[in-house]
Amino acid sequence: MALPIHSPAFSDALVILGAAGLVIPTFARFRVNPVIGFILVGILVGPAGLGSLTSHAPWLYYLTITNPHSIDAFAELGIILLLFSIGLELSFKRLWAMRTQVFGIGAAELLGSGIIIALALIALGQYWTGAIGLGLALSLSSTALVLPIVGTSGPVGRLAFAMLLFEDLALVPIIFGLGAIAPFGGGGVENALHSVLYGGGAVIAMVILGRFLLPILFAQAARTKSPEVFLAASLLIVIVASTATTVTGLSPIVGALLAGILIAETEYHGEVEGTTAPFKGLALGVFLITIGMSINLRSVAEYWMQLATAVVGVVAAKSLVTAALLRLSGVRRGIAIETSALMASPSETTLIVLGVATQGGLIAARTAAFWQTVTAIGLTITPLLARIGSDIARRIEVASREDDPLKDTGAIPGTVVVGFGRVGRLVADMLRTHDKSFVAVETDIDAVAEARREGYPVIFGDIARPQLFERLNLGNREALVLTMDQPALSVRIVRRVRRLYPDLPIVARARDTTHAAELYRAGVTSAAPEALEASLQLSEAVLVELGVPMGPVIASIHDKREKLHHQVRDAANLDFQPRITGTRLRDLES
Known part of the structure; x- marks a missing residue:
């Protein structure tokens, strides 16, 4: 049987695998974050880049992605595997120890940033319902980019993770809350209560069953001494957990995170982490390519002043709010600044909330497209912001006398x-x-x-x-x-x-x-x-x-x-x- 070499899915798969094979070693050679490389590949091979030239040069069909939605499923899988790997580094004991940071600083950071951005948009003429939707959307930060950059072991990583975890948990209430105030989205409150009830039940059921079934499942997989069986068992658990939370109205990333935490409580978490790591990296690369493809360089060139102003405004607002909250909670100045820089950009979930606000009639399609571009640019500069924040934090830590060991x-x-x-x-x-x-x-x-x-x-x-x-x-x-x-x-x-x-x-x-x-x-x-x-x-x-x-x-x-x-x-x-x-x-x- 002949391979479907003219199939868009086949062509897109070749582009993705080729990008992963070239970007990771090339950028590692020059000590550049591969996040930037994947995004640049998305800009280059996407429908707004070389993909727009396939009618004039048909051979570009095999080197470009003409339909950005053809790899959406792979991008979502990347985020799910990322949250699963983060869960493997946690435990219920550690989460309980972080409860104050998650529901204290995390909630204050999300609401504080959302309110300030919403008020600024209202002052610029945006109707209040649309301003709330945009404020909440833009106040979200990127779990997919921040945690791979900083990790979760250091003080900056722990603070960032606490805030990101609250944002992931708050995504579903945000979506249904916007549905409740949308002119074309009735039933939001009822749907939200439905999701809380059934979603909470699903989470409790997974916790109880996972404690008993996971050790048995992995013990059987380990007895086979086959890495393939172990990988299949791991992916099965991720898929089942994500499907369960999706069916009950919660985000699939909640299920993936919970699956990782449950496995972290077993003695098999190290083997699972090593087995799934390559798939996580590849899937995350696909997600970053989709971000790059959403950036239209022609639109950026045409509206560069407005886009630059919007990006700077969002980054500044979120940085100031995060830094102020962390300082008020007693965090050292350098750590507060580095964490605020990491949390300054919008998130991949911002695009989801923008889509919900557009469908509900809270914002116009043209407005949503503008802020989608702002989000893509913000995600692109996240590694740069992380580097700037780290450099500033180091100098402040060294110059600061508040923790001078000789004092x-x-x-x-x-x-x-x-x-x-x-x-x-x-x-x-x-x-x-x-x-x-x-x-x-x-x-x-x-x-x-x-x-x-x-x-x-x-x-x-x-x-x-x-x-x-x-x-x-x-x-x-x-x-x-x-x-x-x-x-x-x-x-x-x-x-x-x-x-x-x-x-x-x-x-x-x-x-x-x-x-x-x-x-x-x-x-x-x-x-x-x-x-x-x-x-x-x-x-x-x-x-x-x-x-x-x-x-x-x-x-x-x-x-x-x-x-x-x-x-x-x-x-x-x-x-x-x-x-x-x-x-x-x-x-x-x-």
Whole structure:
């Protein structure tokens, strides 16, 4: 049987797969967010781009998508799989812990942004019912773009997720609320009550049944040892859950999110996440291509001033509302700004609400088309807004004195850790484990901002500058730890610190034994050559694997370390007075 090579569905599938195969590796090579790549592909190959030239160049038919609605189903599947994957990262315990953020900040952000946008539209002449519909539509933010950019593990991701989760839950009430006030949409209140009743019942039923049936289903799939069966079971659960919430009047993304949360409660969530990840990425790419196809460059060129004003107005209103709410709730300034930038653009669900408002007669078709273009542009610039917000937040975090680690600890004895890379972070974690106070110094502004978000007391500064010595109050500190991999700089700092503070213990990271000897000559108390320590760790590991008892192994490693320290100090022409860090031999023997 011949392949239907002239079928639009076949041609569109080739374009989508080709775009995914080219966009992801190409933009990853140049470290550019692939979100932008997919949207640009949609603009290029869509009906308003090269697709409009197929009548003059028929060969373009195989490289373009002439019917934007032909891939709508794939785009919706992408959003469903995205919400499913987000649910896999959650649990009911985590959701309960987030209830204040979801129903507090989330509700306030949605309503606050919607009211401000609606009032602005009313002032511009829009009738109040249409202004409410547009305000609520534009106040929604993109779950499909924001969470892949920021994740859900950090403070910014958690806040964004809480607000996005409320927006997803509020989508159905918004749709039926608009139906209630629409001149051609009667029965909205009755339909809303119907959806709440039956939808709530479906959710409760899925939670109860999922707790008992999912472990059994995945256990059977796991016994087959077939990845295909495991994938089929996962997709079946997503489809059933999404269908159940759709039939009862809720959004399918609610069912997908709930399915992910239920699976997250089982021991199979890691395997499910890995199995479905490739499909999620491809389906999300399809959704982004549809966004690009909705942008008509000719219309953008014709009405660029009005479109730019509208985009800036929406972004500014949502950013200000979100940032103000987060600051009032006690969130640090940098985190509030970064989160507000992420939440500033409209959403893919904005297009759904605009369609409902148009069908109900709340807004004219031409008005809806204008705001659809604004939404598409807003989605396109979301990665750019995220980058701008992140850069501003980092600088604010570093410059801010509200959480300056030296503000309260400058006179408190403790350890100063210079450098907060891989080694510095590990040293800080060990100091925390033993309840030892410390403050870290780092020259990388991004590393400082990230560490502060995670709660580490880190300041931005260059230890090579003498002014920082006074600020760090090294004379009252218990120890100085140098962890940066810059041999010449570490030797220079040791000499300067030893000259100013002769009694301060200084422990330094050394690249090798030669560098360690230089550090000892400069006045360091103890140096840890990386090559030496790695060799000792490898020796310990192989001896244990060969069956040598742990006690003699540790004792021999300790003796070898002491002898090597002797050799390094001898190379530095200094009298050896060992200050071996860690557990002493007598402690090990006991």
